[in-house]
Every structure is written in structure tokens, then in C-alpha cells.
Amino acid sequence: MSSSSLFQQAEVQPVRLMVALPALDEAATIAQVVTAIPREIPGVSEILILVVDDGSTDDTGILAEQAGAFVIRHVRCTGVGAAFRTALNHALEQDIDILLTIDSDGQFDPGDIPELAQPVISGECDFSSASRFKDPSLMPKMPWIKRWGNRQMSRLISRLTQQQFYDVSCGMRCYNRRAMLNLNLMGAYTYTQEVFLNLAFKRLRIIEVPISVRGVREHGKSRVVSSVGGYGFRALRIIMAAYRDYNPLRFFGSMAIALFVPAMFLAMFLAVHYLRSGSFSPHKWAGFTSAALVTLSILLTHIGLIGDMLNRHRVYLEELLFYSRLSGPAREAMTRGRTQMDTSDKVESANVHEVAD
Numbered sequence: 257m258s259s260s261s262l263f264q265q266a267e268v269q270p271v272r273l274m275v276a277l278p279a280l281d282e283a284a285t286i287a288q289v290v291t292a293i294p295r296e297i298p299g300v301s302e303i304l305i306l307v308v309d310d311g312s313t314d315d316t317g318i319l320a321e322q323a324g325a326f327v328i329r330h331v332r333c334t335g336v337g338a339a340f341r342t343a344l345n346h347a348l349e350q351d352i353d354i355l356l357t358i359d360s361d362g363q364f365d366p367g368d369i370p371e372l373a374q375p376v377i378s379g380e381c382d383f384s385s386a387s388r389f390k391d392p393s394l395m396p397k398m399p400w401i402k403r404w405g406n407r408q409m410s411r412l413i414s415r416l417t418q419q420q421f422y423d424v425s426c427g428m429r430c431y432n433r434r435a436m437l438n439l440n441l442m443g444a445y446t447y448t449q450e451v452f453l454n455l456a457f458k459r460l461r462i463i464e465v466p467i468s469v470r471g472v473r474e475h476g477k478s479r480v481v482s483s484v485g486g487y488g489f490r491a492l493r494i495i496m497a498a499y500r501d502y503n504p505l506r507f508f509g510s511m512a513i514a515l516f517v518p519a520m521f522l523a524m525f526l527a528v529h530y531l532r533s534g535s536f537s538p539h540k541w542a543g544f545t546s547a548a549l550v551t552l553s554i555l556l557t558h559i560g561l562i563g564d565m566l567n568r569h570r571v572y573l574e575e576l577l578f579y580s581r582l583s584g585p586a587r588e589a590m591t592r593g594r595t596q597m598d599t600s601d602k603v604e605s606a607n608v609h610e611v612a613d
Contacts, residue, residue: 270301271300272302272352272354273304273353275304275306275356275357276306276358279312279339280333281313281316283312283315289362290324290325292367304352305324306328306343310338328346334444336445336446338444344439347436353432354377356428356429357427357430358428359427364427368428372428380463381463382431382434383429383460384430384464385429386426386467387465387466394466394468396468396469409491410422410424412495417457421462425491426469427448429451438458438460438578440577442497445494450495504567505560505567509556509557512553516549526539526540
């Protein structure tokens with residue numbers, strides 16, 4: 257019995273779904289978005305709406321409350337990544353079974369929420385993400401530089417995770433409790449790409465759901481992508497930090513190889529010059545540069561090996577954190593599942609290994 261099956265057993269009926277909206281100065285659209293959120297979804301018995309007001313200076317929080325949402329306010333703007341973590345922690349504290357996030361600027365249609373949530377509700381996946389680019393017929397109109405930037409981000413995440421993703425920057429997503437419990441995010445500025453890395457490296461099931469969205473905001477400007485270059489740099493920093501933590505040997509090993517190869521070419525150049533002229537002059541610089549690059553390559557290799565050892569400890573600690581977050585019926589069901597596997601006469605060893613993964 258897999259850990260996914262155990263979690264499906266752990267989910268108790270009725271299913272509670274929380275729709276979370278990070279918001280910063282969205283008074284023009286927040287009430288409309290909250291009001292349009294479906295109050296009934298097949299397979300869901302209770303729908304709660306949470307707005308995380310990330311330090312708005314307008315009436316975003318007040319309007320959200322008047323529209324029927326529960327509001328958590330940040331004293332100051334902390335970033336959409338921090339706002340998502342606030343929503344995630346609140347959902348876990350309230351024993352929510354499914355968390356769905358949607359932007360509060362009106363670019364997404366709340367009427368698409370049931371379609372996005374259905375694969376998670378049915379147990380088909382642990383995490384579903386709306387995709388603006390998977391279906392070419394639904395591709396939104398947006399500035400070419402933003403489309404290009406989204407494409408490059410998706411290619412990078414696909415390459416790092418060795419899976420095919422079309423849209424890793426979309427803010428409309430749905431998580432089951434297993435996915436929520438497995439998220440350990442560090443970025444405060446944004447979180448969208450880091451979520452894909454976090455869950456893909458832990459081998460959770462991910463599905464992209466094609467939807468139609470408005471490519472350009474109707475009111476105001478994006479607070480996250482106000483500058484495409486600035487957003488790309490900060491998002492790339494978060495992505496590389498996450499990849500470094502999950503694959504340190506490959507991360508530092510790649511840099512070591514990138515330094516070692518030119519070092520060998522320089523060494524061969526100097527050796528050929530010496531054989532032809534009988535002297536290292538005037539290319540002694542090639543020898544010193546080659547030696548420096550080899551030294552740096554060796555240091556990076558050692559850092560990668562040390563990081564790989566620390567990564568094993570991170571895996572154990574995250575597994576402990578995962579089980580420590582479990583509570584109530586979910587923990588009892590998981591515990592019963594592990595006990596049954598431990599006492600199984602036929603498939604004991606195979607099942608225990610599967611849960612360990």
C-alpha cells in the first residue's frame with residue numbers, strides 16, 4: 257500500500273476546501289472575486305474563503321470581509337510567497353483537506369475552481385495547477401516579454417525536475433493535505449516555481465489543467481511582476497537555492513566540471529607550447545590559471561559531497577516534520593496503515609519500502 261493510498265484513506269468525509277486569495281491593494285476587484293467563488297463543488301461539503309491582506313493601504317481587507325471572506329492581515333507587505341505561507345499554515349491549523357489558491361486581481365475566473373479542484377478531489381493527483389499555455393487555443397494575450405519569460409521559467413523547472421511543465425508561474429492551484437504537509441518553502445518574494453520543485457522532488461503527483469485567463473490585468477499593475485527583469489532575477493535566485501538544497505552534488509558538480517574543462521584545455525595548450533619551444537614563457541599565465549581552476553573545481557566537488565551528505569539529513573528531517581504535522585484522523589489512519597504493513601505476511605518488506613519513499 258503506497259503512501260498516497262494511505263493518505264486517501266486518511267481523508268475523512270466531509271471534505272473541507274479552503275479558497276485562499278493573497279491580496280495587496282486589490283480593492284477594485286476583491287469583492288467581485290470573492291463573491292464569484294462557487295459555494296458548492298461536487299465532492300466538497302464545506303467551502304471556506306480566506307483572504308490574506310498583505311499590508312494593503314486601501315480597503316481590500318474591509319471589502320473582502322463584507323463579501324464574506326475571513327481575512328488575515330499582515331502589518332506590512334511581506335511578499336506573495338509569505339502571504340501563501342500564511343494561508344498554508346492557516347489551512348493546516350484548521351484541518352482543511354484541500355487548499356485552492358487564486359489571484360485576487362480578477363485575471364482568473366472563479367468559475368473554473370471546480371474544474372481545477374476535481375483531479376485533487378477524485379484522488380487523481382496531489383497537486384493541480386492551472387495552465388495558461390498547455391492548450392495553445394487557450395493561450396492568453398500578454399506582452400511578448402512576459403510570455404517569453406514564462407516559457408523560459410517552465411523550461412528551466414522542467415529540466416531541473418525532469419518532467420514536462422508548461423506553466424510554473426500561475427497563481428491558481430489546488431493542493432490536497434498530503435501536498436500541503438510536504439511543502440517547505442523559503443522564498444518570501446514568490447513561491448510558484450518553488451512549489452513545483454518542492455513537490456516534484458518528493459515525487460508527488462502533479463497535473464496541469466488548461467484554463468482560459470485574462471492576459472492583462474483590468475485594474476492597476478502587477479505587484480509581483482512590475483519589472484520582468486527584476487522578477488526573473490529574484491525568482492531565479494529562489495529556484496537555484498531550492499535546486500541547490502535538493503541536488504547539491506549535481507549543482508556544485510556542474511560548476512566543478514565547468515571549471516575543470518577549460519583548465520584542461522589551458523594545461524594542454526601550455527604543454528604543447530613547452531614541447532615546441534622548450535620554454536613556458538610567455539604563457540606561464542595559462543599554467544597559473546589552469547592550476548587555479550583545478551583547485552576551485554576540487555573545492556566545489558568537496559562542497560557538493562558535503563552538501564549531498566547534509567541532503568540526506570534534510571530528507572530525514574522533512575519526513576519527521578511531515579509526520580509531526582499530521583493530526584487527528586489523518587495521523588490515526590496513517591499509523592494504522594503502517595501497522596498493517598508491518599504485520600503483513602506477504603508484502604511486508606515491499607510495502608514498508610514504498611511508504612519510506
